[in-house]
Amino acid sequence: MGFQTPLGQVRGLGSAKEGTEHFWIQRLTGLALVPLSFWFVSSISYLAGADHSQVAEWLSSPITAVFMILTVGTTFYHLKLGVQVVVEDYVHTPWLKTGTLIGVTFSCFVLGLACILAVLKLAVGG
Amino acid sequence: MSQANRPLSPHLQVYTFHFTMVWSIIHRMTGVGLGLGTVWLTWWLIAAATGPEAFNAVQVFSGSIIGKTVLFGFTWALMFHTLNGIRHLFWDIGKGFEPSMVEATGWAVAGGSVILSLGFWLYGYMSMGAL
Numbered sequence: 001m002g003f004q005t006p007l008g009q010v011r012g013l014g015s016a017k018e019g020t021e022h023f024w025i026q027r028l029t030g031l032a033l034v035p036l037s038f039w040f041v042s043s044i045s046y047l048a049g050a051d052h053s054q055v056a057e058w059l060s061s062p063i064t065a066v067f068m069i070l071t072v073g074t075t076f077y078h079l080k081l082g083v084q085v086v087v088e089d090y091v092h093t094p095w096l097k098t099g100t101l102i103g104v105t106f107s108c109f110v111l112g113l114a115c116i117l118a119v120l121k122l123a124v125g126g
Numbered sequence: 127m128s129q130a131n132r133p134l135s136p137h138l139q140v141y142t143f144h145f146t147m148v149w150s151i152i153h154r155m156t157g158v159g160l161g162l163g164t165v166w167l168t169w170w171l172i173a174a175a176t177g178p179e180a181f182n183a184v185q186v187f188s189g190s191i192i193g194k195t196v197l198f199g200f201t202w203a204l205m206f207h208t209l210n211g212i213r214h215l216f217w218d219i220g221k222g223f224e225p226s227m228v229e230a231t232g233w234a235v236a237g238g239s240v241i242l243s244l245g246f247w248l249y250g251y252m253s254m255g256a257l
Binding site for chain 2 (some may be wrong): 038045049051055068079115
């Protein structure tokens with residue numbers, strides 16, 4: 001193994017065929033977020049100053065719940081991919097880079113799950 | 127190949143400054159900023175699912191001077207990142223690369239993000255009955 005060149009070590013293993021996956025999903029989620037972002041900001045603007053019962057009623061509508069879950073899920077996926085690129089560009093200490101990427105991924109999952117469960121509770125649990 | 131001797135792609139310092147770089151930098155900054163803003167969104171949704179007292183705490187904080195200032199910042203950041211994101215999507219399909227076009231769409235993003243932010247806040251104040 002020690003006598004092999006880097007190229008020799010990988011030759012014949014085939015391509016991972018996932019080279020464009022990160023790029024593609026970043027664009028796909030970005031495209032989806034264009035209408036979702038406008039829906040979100042216009043809804044929040046409309047709800048400015050609303051009390052709890054108004055917001056709870058709004059979120060309990062199936063259409064709102066679907067759009068909100070799509071917005072939240074797509075946002076955290078897009079966020080995870082985007083911050084990953086920033087971290088990989090600027091953090092070069094291996095343990096710090098890996099640690100930050102793990103932290104970013106965990107945070108996105110936890111926050112995303114919390115948002116989705118909150119919407120489901122209002123939409124399904126009443 | 128040892129890690130230290132690997133060839134590096136040209137880094138930021140070697141490029142002559144051009145003002146379209148600012149859009150790229152702001153795109154990243156608004157992206158990271160909006161990432162931090164998702165904590166506020168999560169707080170708002172969890173509070174709505176928890177009950178009136180928890181929700182009221184979010185609304186009081188959001189309605190304060192600091193809250194409104196930061197929320198306006200998030201509104202603008204989301205508008206900038208969305209409009210500039212559309213610009214990036216067009217570049218991805220190979221459209222809009224002419225220097226004059228890059229500059230024109232850059233200014234459209236800058237102006238459009240401010241106009242849309244003000245428009246949404248105006249709509250917000252109108253739906254509150256404040257205007």
